[in-house]
Amino acid sequence: EAQVTQNPRYLITVTGKKLTVTCSQNMNHEYMSWYRQDPGLGLRQIYYSMNVEVTDKGDVPEGYKVSRKEKRNFPLILESPSPNQTSLYFCASSLFASGGGGETQYFGPGTRLLVL
C-alpha cells in the first residue's frame, strides 16, 4: 500500500531534550516536506527536499533540522525543543516538487508533539 508513515504519532518531551521524528514513504517520490499545523493557521512548511542530499528552508525553519540521506526517509530533528514548537507535524511527499507540477501530495498521519 502506498503510504507515508511517521513515528512517533504522539510525543511529550521537555524543553531542550533533542528529538527526532521519522518520516518514510514507499512511493519512490523525489519531493518530501515537513509542515506544522497550529489552531487557526494553515499548514506552514518547515523544510522541504527536492531529492537526496537536497534540502531547503520553508516558511518556518527556525529550531528545526532535516536530512535526506536516502530517497525514502526524511527525518525532522529538533535539537533543543521549546514550548513554542508544540504542534501537530505532518510529513508529505509527491513524485516531483509540489506546487507547479500539480502532482498529488500525500500526507502522513501526523505527529502530535507537546514540549513542556
Next chain:
Amino acid sequence: KNQVEQSPQSLIILEGKNCTLQCNYTVSPFSNLRWYKQDTGRGPVSLTIMTFSENTKSNGRYTATLDADTKQSSLHITASQLSDSASYICVVSDTWTSDMRFGAGTRLTVKP
C-alpha cells in the same frame, strides 16, 4: 505576502443537505488550486487539483469550481453524509516558486 482566505471558518449542516465552501486567494502568478479533506487527527487527503484553465472538477459528491479572473474557488458538497465531517483546506500554488500556500480551512460538521 500571498494569501489564501477561506470562509466560513466553520459550518454545521444537516445530513443530506448541500453546502458550499469558499476560497479566495491573492497568489500570483497562479499555477494550480487544490482542495484537501482532513479528518480529525489525520493527514490531509487530496480531493481535487485544478489548473488555471479548468473551471470545474468533480470527485464524487465533491465539485470544485475556479474563477481565475476573480481569484475565487468554491467546493460544493452534494447530499452530505456524516463522514463528510472534516476540515476542508484550500491550497494555491505559485507558478514561479512552486510554493504552496495553505488556507486555514473550513471546519464542516454534518449532523444527523
